Amino acid sequence: MNYSFYELLALFFLYSFLGWCTEVAFAAVRHGKFVNRGFLNGPVCPIYGFGVVGAAVALAPLTGRPLALFLASALLCSVIELVTGWVLEKIFHAKWWDYSGMKFNLGGYVCLEFSILWGLGAVFVLKIIHPAACSLVRRIPPVALAVTGLILLAVILLDLAATAAAVRRLQKRLALLTKLAGEIHGISDKLGGTIYDRVSGVMDAAGETRDRYDDYFVLYRRNRAEEKAMAEAHRAEESELLTKLRAEGRQVRELRRSERRTELESRREAFLAGLTEKNPIHNRLLKAFPQLRWEAYAGALEKLREVQRRLGRK
Numbered sequence: 001m002n003y004s005f006y007e008l009l010a011l012f013f014l015y016s017f018l019g020w021c022t023e024v025a026f027a028a029v030r031h032g033k034f035v036n037r038g039f040l041n042g043p044v045c046p047i048y049g050f051g052v053v054g055a056a057v058a059l060a061p062l063t064g065r066p067l068a069l070f071l072a073s074a075l076l077c078s079v080i081e082l083v084t085g086w087v088l089e090k091i092f093h094a095k096w097w098d099y100s101g102m103k104f105n106l107g108g109y110v111c112l113e114f115s116i117l118w119g120l121g122a123v124f125v126l127k128i129i130h131p132a133a134c135s136l137v138r139r140i141p142p143v144a145l146a147v148t149g150l151i152l153l154a155v156i157l158l159d160l161a162a163t164a165a166a167v168r169r170l171q172k173r174l175a176l177l178t179k180l181a182g183e184i185h186g187i188s189d190k191l192g193g194t195i196y197d198r199v200s201g202v203m204d205a206a207g208e209t210r211d212r213y214d215d216y217f218v219l220y221r222r223n224r225a226e227e228k229a230m231a232e233a234h235r236a237e238e239s240e241l242l243t244k245l246r247a248e249g250r251q252v253r254e255l256r257r258s259e260r261r262t263e264l265e266s267r268r269e270a271f272l273a274g275l276t277e278k279n280p281i282h283n284r285l286l287k288a289f290p291q292l293r294w295e296a297y298a299g300a301l302e303k304l305r306e307v308q309r310r311l312g313r314k
Helices: 005-031 046-058 066-092 112-138 142-222 224-276 280-288 295-313
Strands: none
Touching: 005 046, 005 112, 005 142, 046 066, 046 112, 066 112, 066 142, 142 224, 142 280, 142 295, 224 295, 280 295
16 A cells, blocks of 8 residues: 555554553553653654554555564564664653563563564554544545644644753753752751761860869869969959850851751752742653653652652642
8 A cells, every 4th residue: 555645644643642542541541540641742642653654654565464464563663662762761861661670671661561562453453443544544635634734743843842841841850959959968967067076076175174174173282372363363364265265166156057057948948949840741741651760860750759749639
């Protein structure tokens, strides 16, 4: 069967939409709620469009041989899924789906179970749905088919650009959250270290003070009669100096604590703002890809998912 460019374009959009419907139905059965599946915002999953159209064009000679069609379709769809997953990870440095926990997987991008499902699905579509779809598309006037196809192509390209920009913003958001979390831990560690140093210093000073007072009392008893007045004068000077030093030390410590508290609160507020920022595209992507893994921002991504789940229950 020969296809024109616009017929292939129409079939691509049709199967992309049907693939999206399949994903939504699967998520509804599995999770009991609607999830807008797919990388794009619109109701399309292009990977299905590429898979079915590619199989319809490349595997047409095998339509009369079901077993060969099944094996070839499984291989073709698996290659498309593998390449798509690898390209998305290289572009965005994130894994959008992961089959690592399943048997006979290849890099987590594809696995035997889903490859079999792709093969069975492709045979069903090519044998049952595709002839009716071709008949429907060829009933559309060529001009209307071309105009509609170009409009849909422009829309999907705009959607792709908007989604890519949103993913970049999500990546920056996670990077900021990770940085803020690290800074908060750093400030906390610094405060803890300061407290430890202060306590250790006080203990050391107390030990030195006890030693000095022992020597002082020996000297005091030895020269009690002669140096009583001088000792009292010295104690008054020491007391005054010690009081002054303590007051200055308290002022310095309070100032440092205040500065660190202010810095810590600022980081915490920025961290919480990043977690609770309302971005519908980010929320949709996190729901659509529950197995999304971003190695560089694993902690921040988990925090973001936790906040999203908590807000979703309210």
